[in-house]
Amino acid sequence: MDEIEPIPVGKFVQAxxxxxxxxxxxxxxxxxxxISQWKSxxxxxxxxxxxxxxxxxxxxxxxxxxxxxxxxxxxQEVLVIGNVDLYPARGQLQIVVERIELxxxxxxxxxxxxxxxxxxxxxGVIDRPRKSLPMFPKHLVIVTGKDSAxxxxxxxxxxxxxxxxxxxxxxxxxxxxxxxxxxxxxxxVARELSRESIANSLASPPCDVVIVGRGxxxxxxxxxxxxxxxxxxxxxxxxxxxxAVGHESDILVSDLVADVRASTxxxxxxxxxxLIDDHLAYLMDCEDRMLQGSLRQFNDVRQRLQQxxxxxxxxxxxxxxxxxRYLERLGNDLHQxxxxxxxxxxxxxxxxxxxxxxxxPKRVLERGYMMGTDDKGKVISSVSRLNxxxxxxxxxxxxxxxxxxxxxxxxxxxx
Amino acid sequence: xxxxxYSDALRRLEAIVAExxxxxxxxxxxxxxxxxxxxxxxxxxxxxKKAEGKLENLRLPDAEAMIDxxxxx
Numbered sequence: 037m038d039e040i041e042p043i044p045v046g047k048f049v050q051a052x053x054x055x056x057x058x059x060x061x062x063x064x065x066x067x068x069x070x071i072s073q074w075k076s077x078x079x080x081x082x083x084x085x086x087x088x089x090x091x092x093x094x095x096x097x098x099x100x101x102x103x104x105x106x107x108x109x110x111x112q113e114v115l116v117i118g119n120v121d122l123y124p125a126r127g128q129l130q131i132v133v134e135r136i137e138l139x140x141x142x143x144x145x146x147x148x149x150x151x152x153x154x155x156x157x158x159x160g161v162i163d164r165p166r167k168s169l170p171m172f173p174k175h176l177v178i179v180t181g182k183d184s185a186x187x188x189x190x191x192x193x194x195x196x197x198x199x200x201x202x203x204x205x206x207x208x209x210x211x212x213x214x215x216x217x218x219x220x221x222x223x224x225v226a227r228e229l230s231r232e233s234i235a236n237s238l239a240s241p242p243c244d245v246v247i248v249g250r251g252x253x254x255x256x257x258x259x260x261x262x263x264x265x266x267x268x269x270x271x272x273x274x275x276x277x278x279x280a281v282g283h284e285s286d287i288l289v290s291d292l293v294a295d296v297r298a299s300t301x302x303x304x305x306x307x308x309x310x311l312i313d314d315h316l317a318y319l320m321d322c323e324d325r326m327l328q329g330s331l332r333q334f335n336d337v338r339q340r341l342q343q344x345x346x347x348x349x350x351x352x353x354x355x356x357x358x359x360x361r362y363l364e365r366l367g368n369d370l371h372q373x374x375x376x377x378x379x380x381x382x383x384x385x386x387x388x389x390x391x392x393x394x395x396x397p398k399r400v401l402e403r404g405y406m407m408g409t410d411d412k413g414k415v416i417s418s419v420s421r422l423n424x425x426x427x428x429x430x431x432x433x434x435x436x437x438x439x440x441x442x443x444x445x446x447x448x449x450x451x
Numbered sequence: 452x453x454x455x456x457y458s459d460a461l462r463r464l465e466a467i468v469a470e471x472x473x474x475x476x477x478x479x480x481x482x483x484x485x486x487x488x489x490x491x492x493x494x495x496x497x498x499x500k501k502a503e504g505k506l507e508n509l510r511l512p513d514a515e516a517m518i519d520x521x522x523x524x
Contacts, residue, residue: 182510191506191508200501200504203506221511225514234518234521237521237524238521322465322492323492325468326467326489328472329470329471329472330484332472333474333476336475337477337481
């Protein structure tokens, strides 16, 4: 097996360079990009990077190879014609520039825009508190391209949302040389319309919201809305201003200084013009709820009244019958209690009667005892009351007999 | 009616509606709320309906001329 010869790296890079340079596609390329890391050396050579969001490549302008525009700076967009080359000492791909041009218009305008934004930010215009939009604008002023499609869209949408809204359109030129001046003048008219005195003499409500804008277009077409005069006119307006320029993705200075930024002219109308049917429907709903609520209240009160009335009607008879029932109950109780007491007493009497019967002296005599009485009929209960020769009477159950006392024997008293 | 008073009127109306829906009021209070609510409602509806729908589509020079005229008065 043959060994693969290693290639010295220098040779490899040189071969690569030859291959790159031999391809026509790598020669005289027209490129567009932004300058970064621009650096001119005393040697007269200039190095920089050409970049955009997709990538970047190093570039070199050899001394005297091409004219370099004045005021070249990082961040500027340029058109470059050049050849792809490989710098062997570093193995670095680069464009050897044959020609370089600033994309003057946009580059300069963009710079101007950034400068204006920086200034406005410093003055506090960008971060100032914003005015809020009226809930129901009395007089909407639209400053936009006369007879433009954007205007037609806005008017149609506005009509469908609130046909009653008072609207004044000020048709201006929105692109080209005259655009800035006309937009500023249009805004000045809006400012006048917001004055009470002017509105009064025009017999209209004062303007209380302004839409300024235009439909989509190229960056150059929209550029008037990036300029200072328009920005300042918007920022100093005494009533809220909605900026609506181009499409969603276009962000202009006017958007950044206005009270509200709408992404499109139609969106501006959505911001400013209420859907009046929604509000009327809501009010009708309120009315309905208020009626229902009140009726329920009345019904509650009526029911309470009816209940009260019923109770009042029933009250007297109910009272009497209650009293009668109470008395009846009382009477029954009394009767029952009396009967019970009587019964009790009867029983007690019977018991007592028995007891009395049992303890009667006659009953004792019947059991074989006898009772002695003196001549006065008094029961003799002790021998101490007897004398020798005394005649006493002996009571038997079935008769009596006289007895003569012979001996008296008294028992010793027990201690 | 200014915008503030419209919002105030609406807020007051909403409060009354809530109160009436909650219930438990006597007859006099109910009547009083209902009358107040009706007035507020009428004012709000008028506000929305009274706009006359006038549209003026002017070119800039005409608009400026209109302002000049108004200034003279």
